[in-house]
Amino acid sequence: MTTISSSGELPLKNEHDIVLGRQAVRRMAQELTFSLVDQTKIVTAASELARNALIYGGGGVLKWEVLNEVGKRGLRLTFQDQGPGIANVELAMTDGWTSGKGLGLGLTGARRLVNEFELDTTVGAGTRVTVTRWK
Amino acid sequence: MERIPILRMGEFLLVTIQVDMHDQLALILQDDLTRAIEKQGAKGVLIDISALTMVDSFIGRMISDISGMARILDAKTVVVGMQPAVAITLVELGLSLTGVATALNVERGMQLLRRALTDSHDDDFIKR
Numbered sequence: 001m002t003t004i005s006s007s008g009e010l011p012l013k014n015e016h017d018i019v020l021g022r023q024a025v026r027r028m029a030q031e032l033t034f035s036l037v038d039q040t041k042i043v044t045a046a047s048e049l050a051r052n053a054l055i056y057g058g059g060g061v062l063k064w065e066v067l068n069e070v071g072k073r074g075l076r077l078t079f080q081d082q083g084p085g086i087a088n089v090e091l092a093m094t095d096g097w098t099s100g101k102g103l104g105l106g107l108t109g110a111r112r113l114v115n116e117f118e119l120d121t122t123v124g125a126g127t128r129v130t131v132t133r134w135k
Numbered sequence: 136m137e138r139i140p141i142l143r144m145g146e147f148l149l150v151t152i153q154v155d156m157h158d159q160l161a162l163i164l165q166d167d168l169t170r171a172i173e174k175q176g177a178k179g180v181l182i183d184i185s186a187l188t189m190v191d192s193f194i195g196r197m198i199s200d201i202s203g204m205a206r207i208l209d210a211k212t213v214v215v216g217m218q219p220a221v222a223i224t225l226v227e228l229g230l231s232l233t234g235v236a237t238a239l240n241v242e243r244g245m246q247l248l249r250r251a252l253t254d255s256h257d258d259d260f261i262k263r
Contacts, residue, residue, distance in 0.1 A: 015157040022189065023155065040189055040220040044228060047191040051158070095229055105192040109228035 007065040012079070014059075018050045021062050025077065028064060032073055034135055042075060042133040045110040049079040049129050052106045056099065057081025057127055067132070074115075074134040085123040093119070139164045141171050147179040147248055148172065148210075149241075153186045161197040168201055172208045178255075179248035180205050183241055185216025195230040202235045211251045212236060215244035 010021050025046040029039040046062070053060040060081030067074040086092045093111075098104035107129070111117040116132040137160060142149040148171055150164070168180065182198065184190070190198070202212040213236045217225075225232070238244035 015159055019155050019157045026188070036220045037223050040218075040224045041227070043189050044191050044224045047189060047193075048228075051191075051193065105229045109192060109230075112227050112229070113224065 001069070003068045005066045005068050007063065010062045010064070012050050012053050012060050012062055012081075015054070018047060018054065021050045022047045024062075025064070025075070028066065028075055029133075032066065032075055032135055034075075034133070038133060038135070041113040042077070042131075045113040045131055045133075046077055048106040048110045049077070049131065052129070053079045053081040053083075053127070057083030060126070067134075072134050074132050076116075076130065076132040078128060078130045080126065080128045082126040085125055085127055086119075086121040087123050089119060089121060138167065141167060143171075143175060143177070146177060146252065147181060147245070148175070148177045149181045149183070151183040151186070155187075155189075156194060158193055161194055165197055165201055165204070169204050169208065172205055172210045177210050178252050180210055180212045181241065181244045181248060182212065182214045183216050183244075184214060184221075185218065185240075187221060188218065190217070190221050190225050192228060192230055195225060195228075195232060199232055199235055211248060213238050213244040213247050215239065215241050 010024060011017055012021060022043045026039060026043050029042050050062060058081060060079060063078040065076045067076055091097055092107055095108045096104040110131060114131040114133050118130040121127040139150060139152055150168065171177065172180065198214055205212045215238045217237065236247060238247050
């Protein structure tokens with residue numbers, strides 16, 4: 001059974017929030033005593049997904065939860081926006097594909113940096129990406 | 136406005152990134168650096184990222200773009216000091232910074248730039 005030992009929410013309204021978001025994720029990963037490589041991976045994934053929520057979703061929120069399971073702890077991050085949603089999820093999950101000016105590595109790259117990745121999107125209503133990294 | 140300083144060392148420019156950059160700051164640096172190359176006729180650019188604890192696709196692309204722009208302006212770019220955890224993450228993310236010269240530290244980066252400069256002087260000499 002998974003229990004949540006702490007949680008919180010941060011706004012993603014501008015570029016500065018991306019910086020604040022990854023700094024907060026770094027602190028939590030440090031508190032969970034993630035290895036330096038694992039810290040860097042979850043922070044980098046957070047940066048990519050926060051930027052996506054801001055640029056493509058028109059801003060949103062980052063929710064974080066510290067998870068406890070028997071024998072392991074983890075950090076779950078949820079990026080939620082009320083933007084246009086993703087019409088073609090399969091295409092969006094292709095390396096190098098972008099609807100904007102980016103490199104098209106945000107979603108696919110972030111997925112490679114975490115243990116669990118969930119994408120929930122509705123056209124016209126928004127996108128929610130949930131990622132978890134376990135220690 | 137917040138800016139990342141660009142230091143001149145002879146024919147080279149030295150940039151040490153010591154802050155967690157927001158996207159706009161990265162773009163300003165790109166602008167400032169290309170302008171400095173042109174204005175000072177710099178032959179090499181050394182970018183020290185040893186203080187960066189994270190390089191995402193945006194910063195990675197900025198580094199790549201600076202290297203490409205500098206090359207067109209006849210300057211060589213060397214990126215030095217990337218932390219191992221950052222290198223591991225960057226490659227897993229899908230970015231391998233193809234075409235960007237790298238060195239382990241500032242000293243080796245300077246050696247690389249000096250060698251590149253000597254080679255290009257030799258070429259000039261042969262052409263004459």
